[in-house]
Amino acid sequence: MARNTYDLLSKLNPTQHFPIDSLLRYCSSNVSGFPHSPSHFTISQFGHGQSNPTYLIEVGDQGSVVKRYVLRKKPSGTLLASAHAVDREFQVLQALGTHTQVPVPKVFCFCNDSTVIGTPFYVMEFxxxxxxxxxxxxxxxxxxRRAIYRETAKTLASLHSSNVDSIGLGNYGRRNDYCKRTIERWAKQYIASTSEGKPERNPKMFALIDWLRSQIPPEDSSGATAGLVHGDFRIDNLVFHPTEDRVIGILDWELSTLGNQMCDVAYSCLPYIADIGNDKVQNGLEHSGLPEGIPxxxxxxxxYCSLAGRKWPLAEWKFYVAFSLFRAASIFAGIYNRWVKGNASGGERARYTGRLANEIIDAAWQFIKRESVLPQHPPSVANGKDVLGLSSGGRFIPSQxxxxxxxxxxxxxxxxxxxMESEFYKLAQSEKRWTVHPAExxxxxxxxxxxxxxLFIPLDSAAIAKKLLFDGSNNHSNDANDLLLGAxxxxxxxxxxxxxxxxxxxxPQVFNCGAPDTGNMEVLLRYGNKEQQQKWLIPLLEGKIRSGFAMTEPGVASxxxxxxxxxxxxxxxxxxxxxxxWWTSGAMDPRCKVLVVMGKTDFNAEIHKxxxxxxxxxxxxxVHIKRPLLVFGFDDAPHGHAEVIFENVRVPAKNILLGEGRGFEIAQGRLGPGRLHHCMRLVGAAERGMQLMAQRAINRKTFGKFIAQHGSFLSDMAKCRIDVEMTRLLVLEAADQLDKHGNKKARGILAMAKVATPNMALKVLDMAIQVHGAAGVSSDTVLAHLWATARTLRIADGPDEVHLGTIAKVELQRAKL
Structure with a gap:
């Protein structure tokens, strides 16, 4: 759970008391809004953190609102050279707070006069x-959790994007040779911290220092990674808004300087590699299992790389992680040395830091000795982009x-x-389910x-539409027209x-890429005349209306x-x-304004005419909407599938598409790409099933073991992953052949995809449901609905038997050639 900033307060350490009257006089003269003769004054120490002592000051006049300030000071006693430079903290906070949008607390004043409270200090907002x-x-x-980690990456990228020259920090430090200088600095700090034998010097630390010296990456002041470095950027040095998942302040700038910003990135990633607790070091999130939601x-x-416009340094990553662990070990050794002397700000927690330092050194060597630094789903980031498609599927993405x-x-x-899924489901299961959620x-x-x-609009259809549709008669600019025609x-x-x-x-409907609208828009793009396109296509492209497709009938085998x-x-x-x-998809939607209806204009013509x-x-x-139809108990409100009766419905002759007898021709043009879209979405549904299955397996125990520890589960899950990957490649191959050869020539592999994909998705989702037990068949997860959709598509996309017949015919035709 999160801790409120108040929760981190504790009683003052008696060894760190300072003259209150002197502090009050100084603050009254130098801190904006500080009362001159306060009737109320309290001071408490923040227990979190192991560096510069930090205090909350609460002050106010009688009857007035209590004001809160934070005081941060150098520790008392003998300190390591160049450590605890609170003047530099004040400088960087003042520059960022004045000239950037980087979230930092506002600073009021810096006092370098040690006679006021015994050491230099500064005051900032609480x-x-x-x-x-x-x-x-x-x-x-x-x-x-996911929002917090995203905000952490965003905040670090914002900090690293600061132009130090324009905000007055151009001389805040040397930008070149940062890693080399830092290694030497912390090596000296470690030696100084261990000079009295508490903690004892660890030979592995000196071997680590030598290894780091031999692995330093090239650095110069003009490099892509040179800039402002926080030096201790981690999630517990961030203050999040009380109710919103956004950072309102970055704390603890003691180690900030100019230098190699990838050191900040690696340091912020340490929880994935090593869990450095209060008294021991354990496996990090990479090996202990990611809690649900944490990326x-x-x-x-x-x-981070996408937001900061950076390249992830794969070749040097082992160095950066080991460098961060080395620096942490040296810091902990220094904290323990201060605890022995009685001036550590972390209280009793500091007594374990000597042991922690040695365990961190061991963790660094374990990481160095790894055969690969890559986690299970490694990224390959080029110019801030993940060219492997992140962590699930899509390994061969064709373009930037x-x-x-x-x-x-x-x-x-x-x-x-x-x-928003749970909110959408709540409305869909209520008495108002045939209404649209405002959030949609x-x-x-x-x-x-x-x-x-x-995004579904194919390149060729977009080109056709630009010629036929947007002639200046609509109310959109050219840029808006391009937007309506996708990418x-x-x-x-x-x-x-x-x-x-x-x-x-x-x-899908949020991106205007939902069925049956995608297929209907394709029909209008390819086969509609100018008047039909102006009346129905433009509102559909804008997302102002929706549509239905009426082909299937209850009285015949459709x-x-x-x-x-x-x-x-x-x-x-x-x-x-x-x-x-019946099964007129979309007809129940309150936004549905037009139906594409398939019927017979000539019962005596050639069968396909x-x-x-x-x-x-x-x-x-x-036009009578008789009833909504249920799919395994789901009515898919507010979209729905309806039974519709057409009773002497009179429509203008100009509403015919392409001409009489062209229905099969249009259907073939519509159902190639449209039905492949179903396959693509089903691969995504299977991936969701895999994700939920894995999360359940690592968090739920049966018979004394996590589900993920049962051999039968591991075998079945592995087979599911193989099936997902094979099917994805089949679907993408079908899409590629559709692009290159058209619907007719690609009919064989399209049929293969239509058979393989729903069957694969059903298998994966069924296993995910099984792993969830009773929860899997309930509406508490999305699994039951995804399964119902997959099972329906084995019929809605044409029964397997029809597609298998097509596949066999194609094979036999090949044999005859």
Whole structure:
């Protein structure tokens, strides 16, 4: 749990008392708003931290609001040379607070006169907020954990982006040879701390120093990593807002200087490598298991590098981590030396720091001796981007453009979609379930601003639309038109993004990439005339309306579309539609304004020329939405799947798409990419299942062991991972062939993907449900809904038997060639 900044207060250490009257006189003259003759005055010491003693001052006049200030001073007694430079802390805080947006407490004054309280000190504002002592964040919700780590990476990137020359810190330190100088400095500090034998000198420390000297990376003042260094950047030196997951202050600037900023990055990553507790060092998060919500080390590094515009130094990473552990060991040795002398600010916790120093040295050597420094899912960051696609899937991302979109999409999902899932479900299960959650519309606008809108539109369709659609007759600028037409991606490129959306049943519509709208927009882009596009396509592209697709009928086997019986009869300038449809996806949505209806215009024509598609305004008289249909108990509100009766529905003849008898032609053009989108999303659903399965297995015990320790589970989980990876490659190959050869020539591999993907997703999700036990079949997780969706798509995308027939026919045709 987080600790309020008040929780860290303790009684004053008697050895560190200072003259109160002298302090009051100084503050009254030098601290803004400080009362001259306060009637109320208390001072308490903060127990957290092991360096410069820090105090809370509470002061006020009778009847007035108590004001709070923080005083930070040098320790008393004999100190190591150049240590505890509170004047430098004041300097950097003043510069950052005055000239940047880096979150730091406001400083009021610095006193270099030791006669006031015995040592130099400075006074700054008190920040009331949360401090997380334990980097595992126990008792914190998973979504909050992820937000905290993201904010930590963001804060470090903000600090490292400061232009020291423009804010008056250009001479704050030497920018070149930082690592070399720091090694020598802390080697001397270690020797000085151990000169009296408490703690005893560790020979492994001197071997570590020699190893570091031989591994120093090239450094110069103009290097990409040169800049302001905090020196002790870790999560417990950050103050978070009392209720919001954002940093309001970076504390403890004692070690700040100019130099190699990757040392800060490595130091902030130490919890992943070693758990340095109050009295012992244990395995870090990499090996002890990540609590749910905390990003992996690759994700944390990718977040920092993306925000800071930096490259992760893979080749030098072993040095940077060992360097950070070495420096920590030297610091702890110094703290123990001060504890022996009676002037350590950390209280009784300092008595264990001598032992901790030696355990940290051992941890450094263990890391150095690793065959690989990479964690389970290593990043490969180039120019701040993760070219391996972060930690789950997508190992062969085709371009930097797609990678950038994918990283933005993952971040959007984690920050906005997953945290809202429970709220969306609550509304969908309430009496008002056929209404749209206001947050969904807000997220859609945010997705537009992020450039994550209409990403499904293929490159060729976007090119067609630019010629046919945007001639200046709409009310959008050219930039807005480009936004409505997506990013101009190929089907293969979109596959890497669509998969991410599939991890939540709520995500696709937020990015205007949900079925059946994607297929219907494709139909209008490819086959609609100018008037149809202006009336229906533009509002769909804008996300102002939604649509439905009406093909399946209850009275016939609709897997063979030649069975369809709905009639579309020409009568003068109109068509009259009669028929009963069901599983009309989207028709229940209150935003649904238009239906794409498939029926027969000529019952006597050649069998594949009888069908046509026509646009029907859902408000047309004779259109009756009879009922919503349930999918394994889910009605998918507010979207829904409806049974719809068309009773003498009269629509203008101009609403016909492409012409009479062209329905099968349109269907084939629509259902190639559209149905492959389902496969892409199902891969994402399976990945979500894998994630939830793994988290459950490492946190839940059965028969005295964690589930993850049972051999049968490990075997089954490994097989699931193999299936996910194989299927992903099959789907991406199908998308690539669709791009290169078109729907007809790619029909064989498209059919393979449509068979393999839902079956794979069902297997993975079923195992995830099994691992969750009763929770898995409940609505407390997303697993049951994802499973129901996957099972439905084995029918909605055409039954396996039809696709298997297509695959076999393609094979036989190859044999004849």
């Amino acid at each position: 920040l009331e907020g949360r401090i997380y002592i334990d980097p595992k964040l126990p008792g914190v919700a998973p979504e909050t 992996s080390l690759p994700e944390y590094l990718a977040e 453009k797609v990678l950038t979109l994918r990283n933005k999409l993952i971040k959007f999902m984690e920050e906005h979609i997953y945290p 519309e807000e997220l859609k606008e945010l997705a537009k601003k992020e450039g994550l809108w209409n 101009g991606l190929t089907n293969l490129e979109y596959g890497y993004l669509c998969e991410i959306m599939g991890r939540s049943v709520w995500a 897997s063979d579309a030649t069975n369809i019986e709905c009639s579309i009869k020409r009568q003068g300038d109109s068509y009259i539609i009669n028929g009963r449809k 009888q069908q046509s598609m026509i646009l029907v305004d859902i408000q047309t008289p004779g």
